Amino acid sequence: DIQMTQSPSSVSASVGDRVTITCRASQGIGSWLAWYQQKPGKAPNLLISAASSLQSAVPSRFSGSGSGTDFTLTISSLQPEDFATYYCQQANSFPYTFGQGTKLEIK
Amino acid sequence: EVQLVESGGGLVQPGGSLRLSCAASGFTFRSSWMSWVRQAPGKGLQWVANINQDGSEKYYVDSVKGRFTISRDNAKNSLYLQMSSLRAEDTAVYYCASFTAMVFDYWGQGTLVTVSS
Numbered sequence: 567d568i569q570m571t572q573s574p575s576s577v578s579a580s581v582g583d584r585v586t587i588t589c590r591a592s593q594g595i596g597s598w599l600a601w602y603q604q605k606p607g608k609a610p611n612l613l614i615s616a617a618s619s620l621q622s623a624v625p626s627r628f629s630g631s632g633s634g635t636d637f638t639l640t641i642s643s644l645q646p647e648d649f650a651t652y653y654c655q656q657a658n659s660f661p662y663t664f665g666q667g668t669k670l671e672i673k
Numbered sequence: 674e675v676q677l678v679e680s681g682g683g684l685v686q687p688g689g690s691l692r693l694s695c696a697a698s699g700f701t702f703r704s705s706w707m708s709w710v711r712q713a714p715g716k717g718l719q720w721v722a723n724i725n726q727d728g729s730e731k732y733y734v735d736s737v738k739g740r741f742t743i744s745r746d747n748a749k750n751s752l753y754l755q756m757s758s759l760r761a762e763d764t765a766v767y768y769c770a771s772f773t774a775m776v777f778d779y780w781g782q783g784t785l786v787t788v789s790s
Contacts, residue, residue, distance in 0.1 A: 600776040602718075609768055609780035610718065616774070653718055657775035661734045662720040 568592050568656050572665035578673040583644045587668045589637045589654035598658040601630055601639045604667075605650045613652075614639065644670075675699040675779045677769045682784030689759050689788070695752040695769030695781055703747040706772040709754050711765035712783075719765075722754065723772055737763075759788045 569592035579585050589599065597617040602610040612621050614630040617637055627642040641648055649672050654665040681693040693709070709721040722743040723732045731743050742755040752769055766785050770777040 598775055602777075604718075609782055610777070611780070612776055612778050615776040615778075621778075655718070655720075655776070660732050662723075664718040664720070667717045 567661055568595060568659060568663055570654055570656055570663050570665040572652075572654055572668045574668060575666065576669040576671060578671045579644055580673045581644050581646060583673075585641045585644060585670065587639045587652055587654075587670075589632075589639070589665050591635045591637075591656055591658075594634045595656045595658035597633050598656055599630075599632065599637045600655045600657065601628075602653045602655065603648075603650045604653065610653065641670075646672075675771070677771070677779060677781035679767065679769050679781045679784040682767065682786045684787045684789065685759055686790050687760060687788055690755070690757040691759065691786060693754040693756070693767055693769075693784060693786070697750045697752065697769075697771075700771065700779070702750040707743075707745060707752045708770045708772045708777055709743060709752075710768045710770055710777060710780075711763075711786075712768070713762075713765045716765075721767070724752070756786070759786075761788050764788045 571590045573588050599617045601614040604610040613624050618630045629640050631638050651667045651669045653667050676698045678696045685691050708723045711719050711721050724743045728745050740758045744753045764787050766783040768783045769781040771779045
């Protein structure tokens with residue numbers, strides 16, 4: 567199975583800050599990487615597919631990059647509604663696996 | 674508007690069975706791959722199973738193979754997960770999701786399954 571490792575596991579930041587979350591795959595996955603946002607008690611919401619393709623209705627302050635084994639999710643200027651947990655997910659091969667999550671908290 | 678509504682969760686004893694359902698609307702269900710993804714309390718996300726458009730292809734995570742069966746009824750726009758030989762470690766919120774271009778693009782609100790005596 568492909569292991570997905572996110573760092574950091576948690577991060578504290580302020581409104582307006584730039585935040586970067588990284589995701590590393592245990593083997594190459596091309597660009598088969600997605601990012602999701604999950605708020606407490608809610609289902610995950612797809613933000614980015616194919617490593618860097620922003621979903622419609624997702625604000626442009628979110629961006630994704632990377633290929634192979636190393637990927638990043640960047641939020642350019644944090645807004646209050648961005649405080650949540652973020653997950654990466656690989657779809658290169660079964661079983662599809664997620665990172666352990668990065669909790670973004672208000673400083 | 675895409676809607677996925679899960680039902681069927683609840684409390685079940687270890688070794689018991691449960692059938693989850695997911696009612697889909699707002700998109701062409703019969704043309705879509707579908708998935709189940711679960712989340713244990715306070716934990717991360719785990720993909721459970723996928724099914725293709727006509728139900729001829731099914732894939733499972735190893736931990737549920739032989740115990741869980743994913744199925745669908747395109748006439749009813751419904752997805753199912755039959756779970757048997759349930760274990761404590763199967764306790765989770767189970768989400769139904771559509772699977773498009775290798776991502777889980779739409780999700781239901783989830784249904785909680787608790788396996789406990």
